Amino acid sequence: MKEPFGGGYVFISGATGGIGKAFARVFAVRGDKLFLTGRSADKLAALKSELEREYIKDCGAGENTRILTFPCDLTDEKSVKEMLAFIDGQGVKFSGIINVAGVDIQKPFVAYTPEKLSFQIKVNAESTLYITHALLSRREKGKMRIITISSMSGASPMPYFATYSATKAMLVNFFTALRYELKGQGVNVTTVMPGGVYTRPDVIADIKGQGLWGKLSAKSPRFVAEKSVKASDKNKMKYIPGFFNKFLYFVIKIAPERLVLRFIANRWKKQTKDAF
Numbered sequence: 001m002k003e004p005f006g007g008g009y010v011f012i013s014g015a016t017g018g019i020g021k022a023f024a025r026v027f028a029v030r031g032d033k034l035f036l037t038g039r040s041a042d043k044l045a046a047l048k049s050e051l052e053r054e055y056i057k058d059c060g061a062g063e064n065t066r067i068l069t070f071p072c073d074l075t076d077e078k079s080v081k082e083m084l085a086f087i088d089g090q091g092v093k094f095s096g097i098i099n100v101a102g103v104d105i106q107k108p109f110v111a112y113t114p115e116k117l118s119f120q121i122k123v124n125a126e127s128t129l130y131i132t133h134a135l136l137s138r139r140e141k142g143k144m145r146i147i148t149i150s151s152m153s154g155a156s157p158m159p160y161f162a163t164y165s166a167t168k169a170m171l172v173n174f175f176t177a178l179r180y181e182l183k184g185q186g187v188n189v190t191t192v193m194p195g196g197v198y199t200r201p202d203v204i205a206d207i208k209g210q211g212l213w214g215k216l217s218a219k220s221p222r223f224v225a226e227k228s229v230k231a232s233d234k235n236k237m238k239y240i241p242g243f244f245n246k247f248l249y250f251v252i253k254i255a256p257e258r259l260v261l262r263f264i265a266n267r268w269k270k271q272t273k274d275a276f
């Protein structure tokens, strides 16, 4: 078992989803204390039981306080305030902030309702910054890590996936700048840009629908979580999982933008997806 990064809790948003759960397992194995959140109380309770059953005893640390959970809708100011009050009530301090929560609505911009537009921006971008700000001021003494799950979609503007890709680009820009602001203060800040990840059934179907491209790009949640934590241990600025995605990122950055946009638009206009 690796030594915990710092003495405090590791906060994981989106812990009830595919990638978030994988992070929870990685940190449980490493012996960290966990603070897990997602909207679903049932999924959080199931995850807590699984982690305690599978990992905590094996790690030789079985106190009840090893895993705290709090269901929270990150788009709801009241819900976020309640979570922060719970954190303060428990006297919880953090050594890790793992920003995973996100929603991948995919449709032409004009087809959004104002509610869905606001929802996606709040979950993916606004709440991520808000939570990071709140937890930095609740930092345990010693080192801290921040890992944020952006996406390869943040590497270029994406017609027909424009809002999602803009929120993910915003995360890359923001956390790269924050990393600089926190330089010398013992905080490792890493932004992760995965391609496809085999999580929900609809995402797996999308990846399969992309044929060879999908197969080359996609990774398991476990791969993404384990490698992201290793990148964070080394204090890497950005981590792109898999060789194919690294190559793609390079091509996107050197190819003429109008060609990249045309290519993306042709691929993404065929599909729409909602989220709730």
Ligand SMILES: NC(=O)c1ccc[n+]([C@@H]2O[C@H](COP(=O)([O-])OP(=O)(O)OC[C@H]3O[C@@H](n4cnc5c(N)ncnc54)[C@H](OP(=O)(O)O)[C@@H]3O)[C@@H](O)[C@H]2O)c1
Residues within 6 Å of the ligand: 013, 014, 015, 016, 017, 018, 019, 020, 037, 038, 039, 040, 043, 072, 073, 074, 075, 100, 101, 102, 103, 104, 123, 149, 150, 151, 152, 193, 194, 195, 196, 197, 198, 199, 200, 203, 276
């Ligand atoms: N899967 C991919 O191919 C892929 C690729 C690149 C990047 N990503 C990014 O990776 C992250 C996780 O993706 P995933 O595939 O693991 O998705 P997922 O299985 O759908 O999980 C999404 C997580 O976000 C939480 N969430 C959604 N809306 C929320 C809200 N309003 N308040 C609080 N939590 C909320 C969900 O909580 P509940 O389930 O409890 O509601 C869930 O834990 C996302 O940021 C996504 O954009 C995914």
